[in-house]
Amino acid sequence: MIAKILKYQLRDVMRSKWIIAYALFFLGLTDILFRFGGDGVRVATSMMNVVLIVIPLASIILGAFYLYNTREYIEMLLCHPVKRHQLFWGMFLGLGLPLVLAFTGGVMVPFIYHGAGPEAWTAAGMLAFTGSMLTVIFVGIAYYLALRFDDRIKGLGLALVICLFFTVIYDGIILLVIYMFANYPLEKPVLALSLFNPIDLGRILLLLQFDISALMGLTGAVFRDFFGTVLGMAIALGSLLLWLFVPVYGGFRRFLYKDF
Amino acid sequence: MITIKELDKHYGALHALKSVEVDIAPGRITAVLGPNGAGKTTLIKSVLGLVKPDSGTITVDGTEVNGDSDYRRKIGYMPQIARYPENLTLQEIVDMIKDIRGYSGISGTSKHFSGDLDMELWDRFDLDTEKDKPFRTLSGGNRQKVSAVLAFLFRPKVLFLDEPSTGLDPVSSSILKDKILAEKKRGTTIILTSHIMSEVQELADQVVYLLEGRIYFELSVSDLLADTGQQTLERAIARKIGQNGAVASRNGMTQGHRPADGQNKPVHDHYAEREQTFVTEGGTS
Structure with a gap:
């Protein structure tokens, strides 16, 4: 049943203009960076900064919009012999999968025709993986919000605030903490703080892989010093998975018991 | 069913x-x-x-x-x-x-x-x-x-x-x-x-x-028309609500105590207003 729902969802989403625009955006940008820089690893590193900002924003906004727009459709489907948990996964994968495909496709295709080396491919693969994780995490958060708040202005507003919080405000808070408690050993608290931000985790994961200390920022540097590359990556990955699980499960529970 | x-x-x-x-x-x-x-x-x-x-x-x-x-x-x-x-x-x-x-x-x-x-x-x-x-x-x-x-x-x-x-x-x-x-x-x-x-x-x-979340009445259409002596369902329902409504709001929704002059009495409670809006809704759509 999930497959049936998914089939029509994919057909619908893949035909929409915004998903094509989303794929073309990544394709165009990666291509331009190749033409400027040439080196695959450099391109992946530059794309990282774009990915870490664009993907959370796009995923959370599109996710919330999508669920609000399909509200009547969900109600209609629920009047047929469809189980709620099946419909939830159908709707979740129905948006998450196209977004992941559009992003990975857009980033990977230039790597193919510009002919990147094995090192560049690892970097690109890591970029695609982290970007995909962030996509599903933020679609999950969006679904939770859209199911929690029936008022779409409230839901979308909160989605924007959460996204801004993780991309901008969170770093500001960490800086403020460091500044205020400059006389104390702060490595461990800052380490703990970085685990609570999925975007930070994505950045750490990528930078540990790329091994570019200059771009790593404080949390990343502390992270590597403390855990070492391998353990650090494992912990970052584990925390990201937790970030995936919690909002999606929250949304799932809401969907099961919601009054439509 | x-x-x-x-x-x-x-x-x-x-x-x-x-x-x-x-x-x-x-x-x-x-x-x-x-x-x-x-x-x-x-x-x-x-x-x-x-x-x-x-x-x-x-x-x-x-x-x-x-x-x-x-x-x-x-x-x-x-x-x-x-x-x-x-x-x-x-x-x-x-x-x-x-x-x-x-x-x-x-x-x-x-x-x-x-x-x-x-x-x-x-x-x-x-x-x-x-x-x-x-x-x-x-x-x-x-x-x-x-x-x-x-x-x-x-x-x-x-x-x-x-x-x-x-x-x-x-x-x-x-x-x-x-x-x-x-x-x-x-x-x-x-x-x-x-x-x-x-x-x-x-x-x-x-x-x-x-x-208001309760079944107010459950009747067949023909009974409803006969009961109220009206030709159209719209009028019949309006009459039915008018009859009971004015009393119901005073007696806390208990039905049945219809005052003798209930049908002609101008009522100013919110049930009567409901009836008004209801009639206009039915009439214009």
């Missing part, structure tokens, strides 16, 4: 349904009426499983509604506002619903459908000419027609029609009404909501009137 016992539902502080008891007889058309916010939608959505009631039981054709989705095989539902995936064509939408209901093997145009599926409305609405258009380009009337087709498609035992003629042109609306009456003859149980009282009078056998 549908038995509802002590159904209770709160939305936060709002008590939407207050121990509602209804028994909807099989093979008849029952209209669920009442002013906005009376609990009509909540009641119907509870039966469809969209709303989870706080307490009480609902039985549809012998199956208790308890979270399992299988009983919905017996149900067809035509929502008031239909939204389907924007980029799917009409044909794909029908295919999707068939697929979900497990009829995917039967494909092609209407002429090739087996007897299991009812494509009469598809043909009569002439939707074959529109079948390759994406849903987002369809007019409001055509969207409504798709909903109607899907509601009748699987020959359900129970049909829910929420404001079925909204947005339909007179010809289509009358095709739909013919279809509703034909389905009733086949023995289908039909539950209808509408703001157009002439439509209700034309179609319904039974009226269930909800007010």
Whole structure:
């Protein structure tokens, strides 16, 4: 049943203009960076900064919009012999999968025709993986919000605030903490703080892989010093998975018991 | 066919349904009426499983509604506002619903459908000419027609029609009404909501009137007309509410104590205002 729902969802989403625009955006940008820089690893590193900002924003906004727009459709489907948990996964994968495909496709295709080396491919693969994780995490958060708040202005507003919080405000808070408690050993608290931000985790994961200390920022540097590359990556990955699980499960529970 | 016992539902502080008891007889058309916010939608959505009631039981054709989705095989539902995936064509939408209901093997145009599926409305609405258009380009009337087709498609035992003629042109609306009456003859149980009282009078056998989360009265259309001595259902309901309403609000909704001059007395309570709005609503739509 999930497959049936998914089939029509994919057909619908893949035909929409915004998903094509989303794929073309990544394709165009990666291509331009190749033409400027040439080196695959450099391109992946530059794309990282774009990915870490664009993907959370796009995923959370599109996710919330999508669920609000399909509200009547969900109600209609629920009047047929469809189980709620099946419909939830159908709707979740129905948006998450196209977004992941559009992003990975857009980033990977230039790597193919510009002919990147094995090192560049690892970097690109890591970029695609982290970007995909962030996509599903933020679609999950969006679904939770859209199911929690029936008022779409409230839901979308909160989605924007959460996204801004993780991309901008969170770093500001960490800086403020460091500044205020400059006389104390702060490595461990800052380490703990970085685990609570999925975007930070994505950045750490990528930078540990790329091994570019200059771009790593404080949390990343502390992270590597403390855990070492391998353990650090494992912990970052584990925390990201937790970030995936919690909002999606929250949304799932809401969907099961919601009054439509 | 549908038995509802002590159904209770709160939305936060709002008590939407207050121990509602209804028994909807099989093979008849029952209209669920009442002013906005009376609990009509909540009641119907509870039966469809969209709303989870706080307490009480609902039985549809012998199956208790308890979270399992299988009983919905017996149900067809035509929502008031239909939204389907924007980029799917009409044909794909029908295919999707068939697929979900497990009829995917039967494909092609209407002429090739087996007897299991009812494509009469598809043909009569002439939707074959529109079948390759994406849903987002369809007019409001055509969207409504798709909903109607899907509601009748699987020959359900129970049909829910929420404001079925909204947005339909007179010809289509009358095709739909013919279809509703034909389905009733086949023995289908039909539950209808509408703001157009002439439509209700034309179609319904039974009226269930909800007010503030309670069943205010449950009468057959002919009894209602005879009781109140009115020609039209709209007037009859207005009279019925006027009779009981003024008293009910004073006696805390206990029915039966009708003052001798109740019919002529100018009433200034909110039930009377409800009646006013109700009459205008019915008259203008």
